[in-house]
Amino acid sequence: MFFFDPTFFLLIPALILALYAQSKVKSTFKTYSRVSSSRGFTGEQVARRLLDMRGLGDVPVEVVKGELSDHYDPRKRKLALSESVFGSTSVAALGVAAHETGHALQHADAYGPLALRSSIVPVASFGSFLALPLFFIGFIFSNSVAWLMDVGIIFFAVAVVFSLITLPVEFNASSRALVLLREGGYLNDQEIPHAKKVLDAAAWTYVAAATMAISQLVRLLILRSSRD
Numbered sequence: 001m002f003f004f005d006p007t008f009f010l011l012i013p014a015l016i017l018a019l020y021a022q023s024k025v026k027s028t029f030k031t032y033s034r035v036s037s038s039r040g041f042t043g044e045q046v047a048r049r050l051l052d053m054r055g056l057g058d059v060p061v062e063v064v065k066g067e068l069s070d071h072y073d074p075r076k077r078k079l080a081l082s083e084s085v086f087g088s089t090s091v092a093a094l095g096v097a098a099h100e101t102g103h104a105l106q107h108a109d110a111y112g113p114l115a116l117r118s119s120i121v122p123v124a125s126f127g128s129f130l131a132l133p134l135f136f137i138g139f140i141f142s143n144s145v146a147w148l149m150d151v152g153i154i155f156f157a158v159a160v161v162f163s164l165i166t167l168p169v170e171f172n173a174s175s176r177a178l179v180l181l182r183e184g185g186y187l188n189d190q191e192i193p194h195a196k197k198v199l200d201a202a203a204w205t206y207v208a209a210a211t212m213a214i215s216q217l218v219r220l221l222i223l224r225s226s227r228d
Contacts, residue, residue, distance in 0.1 A: 007219045014212040021204035028201035029068065032092035032194050033084060037187055043085040043097035046186050050101045051079070053184075059104055063087075068202075070096050072103035074118050079104055091187065095195030098181050099202070102173035111172065117165045124162035127155030135220055142227045149224050153217070160217050163210040170206045174199040
């Protein structure tokens with residue numbers, strides 16, 4: 001939800017970064033999805049093997065629809081791979097599959113940032129949904145319900161914290177993925193840099209999301225101060 005006023009221009013750099021990140025991850029994935037891995041393992045096979053090696057045989061690996069819809073759900077302990085990753089032997093597919101497996105291993109290791117992120121998911125989801133509507137109701141009707149601006153800012157601040165916590169979670173999963181792929185022999189030394197490019201491109205989407213969240217919070221604080 002965007003409320004247009006002069007402070008909206010604070011969001012433009014973040015919007016540009018977000019558009020760049022989306023374009024980058026799609027183009028990079030598309031490029032390396034055409035490069036077959038030398039060992040010929042599929043994304044599903046790599047994820048299954050890596051999970052089994054860590055004693056996580058009870059974590060299912062399922063296929064889901066959608067482009068780049070891959071994810072690990074710590075609540076259901078389920079790893080989901082998109083159709084373009086699940087059955088593909090490409091370098092890109094193996095990188096993504098290992099990355100999501102990295103999240104499952106984080107969960108098994110009780111990795112702190114993942115545990116913290118999971119604990120605030122309900123609050124962050126609730127807050128991000130209500131924060132802007134509450135803030136702008138308070139902003140428009142500031143004579144009577146100005147306090148709603150403060151509530152909205154608090155809710156949105158939780159969403160910002162969630163975005164920031166997501167960064168080390170994603171970076172760590174990518175680091176784990178590259179180590180797992182190299183040590184397991186799923187990708188050779190020439191293929192590892194290609195997988196890294198895919199994961200680095202994906203990381204930009206999280207950086208962009210955090211940048212947008214911070215920019216929006218700064219904007220809300222500026223608007224709030226204008227009502228004092």
